[in-house]
Amino acid sequence: MSEDPTIPSGSSAETAKIIARVCDETKATEINVVDMTGRSSLADFFIVCTGNSEPHLRAIADHVREVLIKQGRYPLNTDGAAGNQWVVQDYGSVILHILNPDTRRYYNLESLWRSSRDDQPSAWLCPDSEILCDEPMGRRPPPKRPGAR
Secondary structure, eight states: OOSSTTSOTTSHHHHHHHHHHHHHHTTOEEEEEEEOTTTOSSOSEEEEEEOSSHHHHHHHHHHHHHHHHHTTOOOSEEEOOTTOSEEEEEOSSEEEEEEOHHHHHHHOHHHHHOOSSTTSOOOOOSOGGGSOOOGGGTOOOOOOOTTOO
16 A cells, blocks of 8 residues: 555556655665656556666665566566666566666666656657667658668
8 A cells, every 4th residue: 555645556656656765775876766657658657766887776676576576567567687787577567667876877868858848748858860760669661761672
């Protein structure tokens, strides 16, 4: 059950709040919850946090998974194994990114999701030619390069 009566139990907002709390309990730093509701078809919330070593990244990921599984919330997918500098857990409407400091600075994920104005949905800040093609996602194919067959 949600501790905040304004957040519906079982909602993506509640899941995001729980994940952020568990990351904090596990000493993750720079925890950033990005509300993408109405802006992205991928998820309602992206959570980005920093772990200071590979074992710390794994500890954060394991603790989040354990807490959510106890509540009946199972990850759809997890990517990033021992030796990785970035672990991703997909809970459907909430996606958790756990990165080491250098990787987080390099990819600067939050900049992808920022909006130019608070009242407008954010736009992915990459050229159309670099968007991945995916028929089920309704994305268009990339432009053909000159001389390509």
